[in-house]
Amino acid sequence: MRVASKKRFAALWITLSIVSVAAAACGSDEPDLPAANAAEVWDFLQAANYQTDWELWPGTTERFVGQEPHGALHTVYANQVSLDAVDSKAGVLPNGAFVIKDNFTPEGVYDVTTIMYKVDGFDPEHNDWFWAMISAAGEVRAEGRIEGCTACHGAQAANDYIWIGPLR
Numbered sequence: 658m659r660v661a662s663k664k665r666f667a668a669l670w671i672t673l674s675i676v677s678v679a680a681a682a683c684g685s686d687e688p689d690l691p692a693a694n695a696a697e698v699w700d701f702l703q704a705a706n707y708q709t710d711w712e713l714w715p716g717t718t719e720r721f722v723g724q725e726p727h728g729a730l731h732t733v734y735a736n737q738v739s740l741d742a743v744d745s746k747a748g749v750l751p752n753g754a755f756v757i758k759d760n761f762t763p764e765g766v767y768d769v770t771t772i773m774y775k776v777d778g779f780d781p782e783h784n785d786w787f788w789a790m791i792s793a794a795g796e797v798r799a800e801g802r803i804e805g806c807t808a809c810h811g812a813q814a815a816n817d818y819i820w821i822g823p824l825r
């Protein structure tokens with residue numbers, strides 16, 4: 658009797674340990690968010706394999722015909738934080754949201770990536786977006802609070818500076 662209950666206790670203890678180890682492992686699947694810095698953001702995106710593992714912005718296709726000044730063909734990726742906000746019609750994207758646009762030449766050559774990354778407190782006047790433009794080879798062409806980006810995307814300020822689709 659006493660042996661049996663000891664065994665049961667041991668089984669429970671092992672089960673609890675497995676659950677807590679699994680929970681810790683799940684947590685570590687989500688790497689820390691990068692700082693508002695293009696090189697760190699680029700490393701984060703490469704490690705996340707955004708081009709293969711992230712979903713396209715809802716309702717869009719790969720290499721759709723886009724508008725100036727973003728080059729001829731665009732593919733727009735969103736991370737899960739962004740997708741959840743779109744799904745719930747949140748109206749704004751939260752801290753940690755990424756919207757990544759790969760821009761292609763008319764011939765379909767991958768040319769440059771333009772990035773919007775939401776960082777709490779980074780630029781309160783413009784909804785805290787960190788902007789970056791990075792060449793296909795990983796060379797940072799512009800980053801930070803980029804006036805050109807906020808000015809044009811500012812026409813969509815009521816939609817959290819997002820052109821591609823409504824957030825509510």
Ligand code: HEC
Nearest residue numbers: 723724756758771772773788789790805806809819820821
């Ligand atoms: C003259 C206007 C204009 C400027 C300047 C501009 N964009 Fe855009 N951007 C657009 C439009 C329009 C779209 C919608 C997609 C399309 O082309 O169909 C877009 C889409 C995007 C998207 C996909 C999310 C969305 O809002 O639809 C990202 C990311 C992006 N731009 C980043 C940037 C960055 C970074 C800069 C500055 C380096 C920049 N943009 C400068 C007009 C602009």
